Amino acid sequence: MDLGQVFTSPIVARYMVSLLNVSKSSSILDPCFGNGAFINACLDEGYTNITGYEIDNHLYNSVKQVQPRLKLYNSDYLQADEAKKFDAILMNPPYIRHEKIDELSYIGISKKTLRLNPIFLELPTTANMYMYFIIKALQMLNIDGNLVVIFPSSWLNARSGKSFEQLISKQATIEKQIHISGEVFQKSALVDVVILCIKKTIEKSDREIIHLNLSDDVITPRIIQRSTKKLIATPVPFHIYANVRRGLTTGANDIFINPPLKHNNEYLISIVSSPKSIIGFSTTAAITDHLLWLHGEKKKFPKSVQEYLSQCKKMIISTQKPKTLYLKIQQHYSWYELSDIDSDGILFSYFVRNDMKFIMNTTNVLARDNFYIIKPQIDRHLLFALLNNYYTFYQLERMGKKYGAGLLKLQRYDIEKILFPDIASISSSDKEHLINLSKHMIDNNEDMIAQITLIISRYMNCNYKEICEDYALIKQQRLEDK
Known part of the structure; x- marks a missing residue:
């Protein structure tokens, strides 16, 4: 009992x-x-x-x-x-x-x-x-x-x-x-x-x-741990400057990601599947996978594609897995059609293993559900700076759920709890400097996070030295949580 x-x-x-x-x-x-x-x-x-x-x-x-x-x-x-x-x-x-x-x-x-x-x-x-x-x-x-x-x-x-x-x-x-x-x-x-x-x-x-x-x-x-609300002089909620959603969910990655259809390139599109495939702070040099992207009637697809879909359908019906696709088949939907996800924006990993970083989707490549897609409501380079700094990283370290072995899981509602400094209080010259640092970081994949944090610290209740020490400590505690 x-x-x-x-x-x-x-x-x-x-x-x-x-x-x-x-x-x-x-x-x-x-x-x-x-x-x-x-x-x-x-x-x-x-x-x-x-x-x-x-x-x-x-x-x-x-x-x-x-x-x-x-x-x-x-x-x-x-x-x-x-x-x-x-x-x-x-x-x-x-x-x-x-x-x-x-x-x-x-x-x-x-x-x-x-x-x-x-x-x-x-x-x-x-x-x-x-x-x-x-x-x-x-x-x-x-x-x-x-x-x-x-x-x-x-x-x-x-x-x-x-x-x-x-x-x-x-x-x-x-x-x-x-x-x-x-x-x-x-x-x-x-x-x-x-x-x-x-x-x-x-x-x-x-x-x-x-x-x-x-x-x-x-x-x-x-x-x-320092209170997030006391961290920022004039806190602004996340939804004022951005919104967020998960990337594309296929329901069956084994079927849709890198299918054995190399000679049917017109039905394959690029998708970024893992944070490990991204170098630096942009998707420019990202290693992408192939996603099977089909819309329309099955009989109009090439024979090799039709045969592949028939094999997959039989497997789904016999195992009744995955459930979402099995139900679509039972309801006579085109089970192989995936929802169109606009991935333009800033990407962030669902799991954090070591360092946090937000990625600019410079190539507008489709992102899988391993990522969150953040849509800017303000200048995207300015938002990029507001995300890539120790004040934001500290907030996420506090909100995320520890999974052991240094792993941190972040839900969508965690992202939506991020508080930003009021950009109306930031001087024009500092805004311009933040935007230029963001552009440099995106174009050159060079870590400018410390410099961005230093500028943002002018508008915070917690100074640069304090946030660097606090973030380093809370991150160390996570990584030592084996």
Whole structure:
């Protein structure tokens, strides 16, 4: 039975107890006490009025035997009486994705049964189990009570996370957001977690952002990443200066990319498929692949093309893969026709492995979905400079999702969150200098990023030296994340 149990290390449990701002006589709740890490840490700090819930029989019995005097219940916390109130709640809620919640229906837990409780109705349908626990905990806190919770930080970059945070803000304020990495859990490789210190109050306060690392049972501070909003003197949102879309998706690269039809060049067009095939900052010298580009009735194509399409069609029908093309065949569409994608603009890779760079599509070559295509709404060379600098790279490093081995994945909505300096505040001479640097970089494939950053720094709250150091540090942390 998978109950999403990931046990908190004793050092983290003690640290979280230290964040409580309540008296030693206060009532404390652990809604899913597991192996008792928070209970032990609370007792060590002199707290004795402790209540706990644990649905796992084995874990409940092992802790109850050691602490028979505590109010411990072998039951589902989400079914607990919300009339009970506590001064503080500590927890490491279950890590169960929303798609797997219904797999617990055999013990009476499902999305349907959870949503019978009105307090959960405003949660997004994609809410993971820990969100239910946190909303329930807020209901059971006394006014001015403390909730200290550790859970995955992925929600901070998810669209559902915004509505979740708004739901918290209706009845409480997040006082501290503590990012902690390293040996956080006893038997887990999960490192991207956050500790929230929440106070149940209608009075709002500024949130303190803290970054910590845990190694060899020692918690040490990491540099607090600079707020993006405070980075730029007069921030302008991405959509004012540009828009973005993904490149061409074929649905079946093995069929469409470099097909065995070398003698039918009229049906093959160039496409840039990989960032590795691009040299420097333009597509001028890019190594391209051949894309099968067919529009019209199949019977009008040469015999070799028709035979190739027939073979591919049989394979798709027999395997029913890829699904998109199989459905097009079933619906009698021309399954081999691809959508026309305007790739004119500035290209950026979906994944970043080492250095970031934005590429000017000087040859207007078609770009595959390994790239984002950025369409300028201002002078393209000026936008090119606003993209290719350490201020923008720093923002993307913060927003992207780490995939290990130094790999960073960036979604379209990450790109759309980029903030630019207001070009109206940039002097005419500096604009001209930025445009000339961009042109030189595009024509000569020479790295001018430092020079561009230096000019842009005149219009930022964070100076050139600071952004270079901050970007180098956050990039180093990613590349060392093996």
